[in-house]
Amino acid sequence: MDKQQVFGSSYVDMPFFAANGTAQGESRPRARRRRRRAARCGGGDGDGGDMDGGGDPKKRRLTDEQVHGLELSFREERKLETGRKVHLAAELGLDPKQVAVWFQNRRARHKSKLMEEEFAKLKHAHDAAILHKCHLENELLRLKERLGATEEEVRRLRSAAGSHGASGNGGDAADAVGACGGSPSSSFSTGTCQQHPGFSGAGQLGPDDELMMCVPEYGGYADSSVVEWFSLYGLI
DNA sequence: TTGTGTTTTACGACCTCC
DNA sequence: GGAGGTCGTAAAACACAA
Numbered sequence: 001m002d003k004q005q006v007f008g009s010s011y012v013d014m015p016f017f018a019a020n021g022t023a024q025g026e027s028r029p030r031a032r033r034r035r036r037r038a039a040r041c042g043g044g045d046g047d048g049g050d051m052d053g054g055g056d057p058k059k060r061r062l063t064d065e066q067v068h069g070l071e072l073s074f075r076e077e078r079k080l081e082t083g084r085k086v087h088l089a090a091e092l093g094l095d096p097k098q099v100a101v102w103f104q105n106r107r108a109r110h111k112s113k114l115m116e117e118e119f120a121k122l123k124h125a126h127d128a129a130i131l132h133k134c135h136l137e138n139e140l141l142r143l144k145e146r147l148g149a150t151e152e153e154v155r156r157l158r159s160a161a162g163s164h165g166a167s168g169n170g171g172d173a174a175d176a177v178g179a180c181g182g183s184p185s186s187s188f189s190t191g192t193c194q195q196h197p198g199f200s201g202a203g204q205l206g207p208d209d210e211l212m213m214c215v216p217e218y219g220g221y222a223d224s225s226v227v228e229w230f231s232l233y234g235l236i
Numbered sequence: 237t238t239g240t241g242t243t244t245t246a247c248g249a250c251c252t253c254c
Numbered sequence: 255g256g257a258g259g260t261c262g263t264a265a266a267a268c269a270c271a272a
Contacts, residue, residue, distance in 0.1 A: 059245050059266045
């Protein structure tokens with residue numbers, strides 16, 4: 001199989017055999033310890049063919065130069081055509097199969113990194129959306145309070161006008177409110193927002209625990225205001 | 237020095253494309 | 255059918271705290 005082919009190929013006697021050696025290791029920023037696991041080499045892991053007769057370890061780290069060359073090539077093009085692979089392998093003293101494997105792993109790392117970045121970005125947007133929702137719900141509470149006070153004032157004025165015998169036709173704004181019958185606020189749902197004592201507007205919230213106190217539930221992503229918020233962040 | 241967590245190298249299985 | 259891709263995983267190499 002391929003395992004035997006890999007270690008029977010030319011790269012075995014190339015300079016990077018010294019990569020894990022003392023000189024190379026000491027040239028790196030942090031000294032690298034060598035740990036021998038020779039005892040395990042003979043252990044039957046069912047992975048026969050690890051040794052190429054000479055007791056060579058199964059894996060060898062690539063040298064910095066080899067990794068650098070591979071990195072440069074990867075930046076140019078993430079896919080690897082046959083010609084490029086063979087050329088790169090010859091140039092770096094590697095087996096073409098090693099180059100292919102390195103590119104596969106490098107693509108996987110790249111993808112993983114991209115996913116991490118994407119996750120962080122989405123989390124940031126999520127937190128911002130939660131904060132925005134909290135602001136909106138607190139604003140709603142304030143508006144409801146004002147509405148209640150206004151309705152109370154209207155009732156008071158009406159009763160005062162009624163006691164003076166006037167048949168109220170001057171209550172324009174008051175009528176408008178009154179026309180709503182059971183008050184518009186009755187159709188509002190305050191949701192689950194609990195007003196935080198120290199919360200009085202934007203810029204007051206920082207840590208997530210405050211967010212959690214403010215908005216104990218995380219549903220409602222279909223809310224159009226949240227969609228707007230996401231679009232503000234350029235996420236959709 | 238050692239135990240443990242992370243990174244790197246390598247492989248097999250499976251899929252797609254030519 | 256072969257070459258090269260992704261995905262999942264094993265294991266060596268390595269870093270580092272205790």
